[in-house]
Each structure stands twice: as C-alpha cells, then as structure tokens.
Amino acid sequence: MRIGITYNLSTEVATAEGIPSDRADEFDSLETVRNIEKGIIAAGHEPVRLGFGLDAIARLKRQPVDLVFNIAEGLYGRARESQMPAILDMMGIPYTFSDTLALSLALDKTMTKQVLMQHGINTPAFWSVDNPVQVETIIQSGTLKYPLFVKPSCEGSSMGINDNSRVACDDELRNQVGELLAAYPGSSILIEEFLPGREVTVGVIGNREPEVLGVMSFKLLNGTEKDFFYTPEIKHHWEKYIVPECPADLTADEYQKVRNLAVGVFKALHCRDCARIDMRFDANGEPSFMEINPLAGLAKGKSDIPVMAELMGLSYEDLIGRIIQAAVERIDAERPETTMVTEAQRATV
Ligand SMILES: Nc1ncnc2c1ncn2[C@@H]1O[C@H](COP(=O)(O)OP(=O)(O)OP(=O)(O)O)[C@@H](O)[C@H]1O
Numbered sequence: 001m002r003i004g005i006t007y008n009l010s011t012e013v014a015t016a017e018g019i020p021s022d023r024a025d026e027f028d029s030l031e032t033v034r035n036i037e038k039g040i041i042a043a044g045h046e047p048v049r050l051g052f053g054l055d056a057i058a059r060l061k062r063q064p065v066d067l068v069f070n071i072a073e074g075l076y077g078r079a080r081e082s083q084m085p086a087i088l089d090m091m092g093i094p095y096t097f098s099d100t101l102a103l104s105l106a107l108d109k110t111m112t113k114q115v116l117m118q119h120g121i122n123t124p125a126f127w128s129v130d131n132p133v134q135v136e137t138i139i140q141s142g143t144l145k146y147p148l149f150v151k152p153s154c155e156g157s158s159m160g161i162n163d164n165s166r167v168a169c170d171d172e173l174r175n176q177v178g179e180l181l182a183a184y185p186g187s188s189i190l191i192e193e194f195l196p197g198r199e200v201t202v203g204v205i206g207n208r209e210p211e212v213l214g215v216m217s218f219k220l221l222n223g224t225e226k227d228f229f230y231t232p233e234i235k236h237h238w239e240k241y242i243v244p245e246c247p248a249d250l251t252a253d254e255y256q257k258v259r260n261l262a263v264g265v266f267k268a269l270h271c272r273d274c275a276r277i278d279m280r281f282d283a284n285g286e287p288s289f290m291e292i293n294p295l296a297g298l299a300k301g302k303s304d305i306p307v308m309a310e311l312m313g314l315s316y317e318d319l320i321g322r323i324i325q326a327a328v329e330r331i332d333a334e335r336p337e338t339t340m341v342t343e344a345q346r347a348t349v
C-alpha cells in the first residue's frame with residue numbers, strides 16, 4: 001500500500017499566528033516523521049510525506065494513497081486535532097487513529113469527563129471555569145475538597161501546569177485560575193480534586209476488542225511519589241526525574257482495574273487503532289481517569305507509547321506495523337467488499 005503521513009512540525013508553530021509558543025511541544029519533529037517512514041517501509045509499504053492542510057490536499061490530489069498515517073495535531077481551535085481527519089473523511093481516504101468526533105471530544109478534558117461519567121468511569125469531581133467570578137461560586141458551593149488540581153481544559157503536554165497547579169486553599173485556587181486565564185485567553189480551566197496515588201499511563205491498541213499494549217508507571221529518582229505530578233520541565237527532561245516502569249509494579253487486582261478502566265474509556269469514546277489513557281489512584285485506592293490521548297506522541301525513545309512498547313519488547317517499527325494492522329483490519333471490517341490489502345501484503349504488516 002501507499003501510506004501517506006500527515007503531520008504538523010514543531011517548527012510550524014513559530015510561523016503560525018495566534019498559537020501559544022508552548023504548543024510546539026505537541027507538534028512533531030522531522031525525526032519522528034522519518035521514523036514512522038521506516039516503520040511503514042518495514043511493514044512492507046511505501047510511505048508518502050503529505051504534511052498538513054492545503055499542502056496535504058494538493059499532494060493527495062497529485063499522488064493518491066491507500067491509507068493515511070495521521071499524526072497531525074492541527075492548528076486552531078478546540079477541534080484542531082480533527083482538521084486533517086475531517087479533510088480525509090471528505091475526500092474518502094481512510095486514516096489511522098480515531099475519527100473527528102473522538103479526537104475533538106478528547107481534546108476537551110471537561111467534556112470527556114462528562115461523557116465518561118455517563119459510562120460509570122471513575123474520575124475526580126470537577127468544575128470548569130472561564131472567568132474569575134465562577135471561582136467564587138465554586139468556593140461558596142463547597143463541593144470540591146482540597147487539595148485541587150488546576151489545568152487548562154483543552155491543552156496537552158502539561159501546558160499550563162507548574163509547581164502551583166496543586167492548590168490547597170481558596171487563595172491559591174483564585175491565583176492559579178487567574179494565571180491560567182491570563183496565559184491562555186479564551187480557554188476554559190478545569191479544576192478537579194487532586195489524585196494522591198500512583199500515576200499510570202496505559203497504551204491500548206486495536207478496535208472492537210482492543211488489547212492493552214502496556215501499563216506504565218515510574219520510580220522517582222529523587223523525592224517521594226506523594227504529591228508528585230508532571231510539569232513541562234519533567235516531561236521534557238524525564239530521564240533526570242523518573243525511571244519508567246512497564247509493566248508497572250501493581251497487584252493483580254490493581255492491574256485488572258487499571259486495564260478495565262483504560263479499555264472502558266477507549267470503547268466508550270469509540271477510539272480507534274491506538275490511544276493512551278492517563279490515570280492515577282484516588283484516595284480510596286481506585287484508579288481514576290485524568291485524560292485520554294487518542295493522538296498520543298510517537299517520538300521514538302521519548303513519548304510514552306514508544307517507550308512503553310520498547311519496554312514490552314516491541315520495536316518502534318513493529319509498533320508502527322501494529323497500528324497500521326489495526327487500521328487495516330478495521331477498515332476491511334467496515335468495507336468487506338473492497339479489502340484494502342491482499343493476503344500476501346497482510347502477512348507483512
Ligand atoms: N487531578 C489530578 N491529580 C493529580 N495530578 C494531576 C491531576 N490532573 C493532572 N495531573 C498531573 O498533571 C499531568 C498532566 O495532566 P494531564 O495528563 O491531564 O494533561 P496533559 O497535559 O494533556 O498531559 P499529556 O502530556 O499526557 O498530554 C498528569 O500527568 C499528572 O501528573
């Protein structure tokens with residue numbers, strides 16, 4: 001198959017107007033695109049670089065592809081991750097990972113929690129605000145128990161998270177919300193109860209009956225896990241702070257609950273092919289949902305999914321092959337009359 005790759009490079013952020021500079025962390029490097037190309041070749045296919053937006057459309061018109069490996073984060077708005085998938089849907093071209101609805105929803109942490117609560121998924125009590133007056137309403141309501149955690153509702157890569165994100169009193173809450181509203185104008189801010197237990201991230205791969213790729217946690221190199229949380233500094237230089245551990249050191253019961261939560265979230269949001277679910281244990285020792293990344297980072301040796309795969313004995317190339325295989329099986333199941341690959345090709349993915 002000819003497999004196109006759609007992506008946004010971190011270097012684009014500098015030239016695109018009105019995008020917070022720390023969003024560059026969300027975008028990809030040329031090295032990641034090259035590594036995905038190697039994975040596509042190793043799986044027996046031909047990679048085609050498409051880039052993003054109008055350029056990608058022009059290239060797709062010149063050079064049709066059978067499938068798109070989509071890692072484009074998109075440029076503007078709350079539904080930005082759906083921009084490339086929406087174009088591909090319009091052009092009738094199949095692509096890897098989740099569809100427009102799941103990608104848009106997952107980018108809004110507050111709305112995702114609302115949907116998941118309908119499915120009985122455990123997640124911290126929360127409020128979302130977009131102005132300081134609403135903070136006073138929350139304080140007066142007394143419905144959230146300190147300590148709380150304050151983060152932008154529609155960003156990733158720990159954007160807007162710093163040493164003051166865990167707040168222990170009304171004044172700290174007012175200050176932190178004020179800072180985020182100033183730093184990310186027009187955004188909504190999620191205030192939720194702080195999860196004091198261990199942090200775990202789970203890779204899920206597949207479709208109807210998805211499999212767990214890995215359940216990853218970490219050991220801290222310094223300090224105790226109590227009150228630890230990821231800031232951008234720790235995400236960037238994690239080797240200085242943590243040692244990833246996959247499979248995580250959990251009891252069989254904890255592992256089962258973590259697995260059920262991750263797969264439950266993946267299915268409830270109708271995710272496709274692969275996604276990463278972040279959770280922590282709550283004060284009752286139950287895993288509790290923080291957020292899902294249906295377009296999880298694929299930087300080799302850096303992002304959680306490739307690191308997790310490596311620790312589980314799956315090479316980067318094989319990981320890309322598994323994602324392509326999941327997409328191909330899904331698309332074949334949706335359109336049985338026009339299977340995408342021959343049996344010989346299938347043997348190579
Ligand atoms: N309710 C919470 N209680 C404790 N820590 C939290 C809570 N919410 C977020 N955190 C900490 O902040 C980090 C970033 O939060 P979260 O995963 O929700 O956002 P993100 O920036 O989108 O993450 P990613 O980089 O995975 O896309 C978490 O990994 C965790 O360490």
Ligand SMILES: [Mg+2]
Binds near residue numbers: 278291
């Ligand atoms: Mg996260």
